[in-house]
Amino acid sequence: MTDTTAGEQHCFLMRVRPERIDDYVRDHEHVWPEMQDALRRAGWGDYSLFLDRPTGLVVGVVTSDDFGAAQRRMDAEDINTRWQESMAGYFLPVDDRVAPGDIVELEQYFHLA
């Protein structure tokens, strides 16, 4: 069992189609319990998602001792494959660097405990 409270904060961007935001947010009021369990198992600790409605920009914030490994563990979960399929229609690319639904990882440059 991974200790999901350990590690550094990581931050990433995604983008949701502005015209689908109401449905997308409603789906996140009822994230499948099996999906939540998989995230915890994979080491996604204190995981929050934030939204800028006018632009559809999504910010994810997660605590993990190894965010690359935490992402690979989720990629290996069947429940995640099904969740991502159910979400695919909601996403736009953040910008021309990435495909729809792909994340853009940010760089931490300041922290005050």
Added chain:
Amino acid sequence: MTDTTAGEQHCFLMRVRPERIDDYVRDHEHVWPEMQDALRRAGWGDYSLFLDRPTGLVVGVVTSDDFGAAQRRMDAEDINTRWQESMAGYFLPVDDRVAPGDIVELEQYFHLA
């Protein structure tokens, strides 16, 4: 003394001039101790800043039981006035909703403890 570990996570956007990012990041390796003390006094807990270098987009994440009050407490600190004056030349507006250096607050729609 405010308990800076209490409260909910809040998230906001700012934008830095891409051509000034190296100087801006270097300044944040040496944030004035008096500025760090003021942030703690004002209730800015577990405060992180993240950067997307290609676009200059900045994401701030802070834990606070009342982020509006925490912002007003910083607005009243002389050291913050001097810090913001020293930062003013680095900022662009996030987009046409706000002025340079102003934050755009995001809405939390998911949290997994």
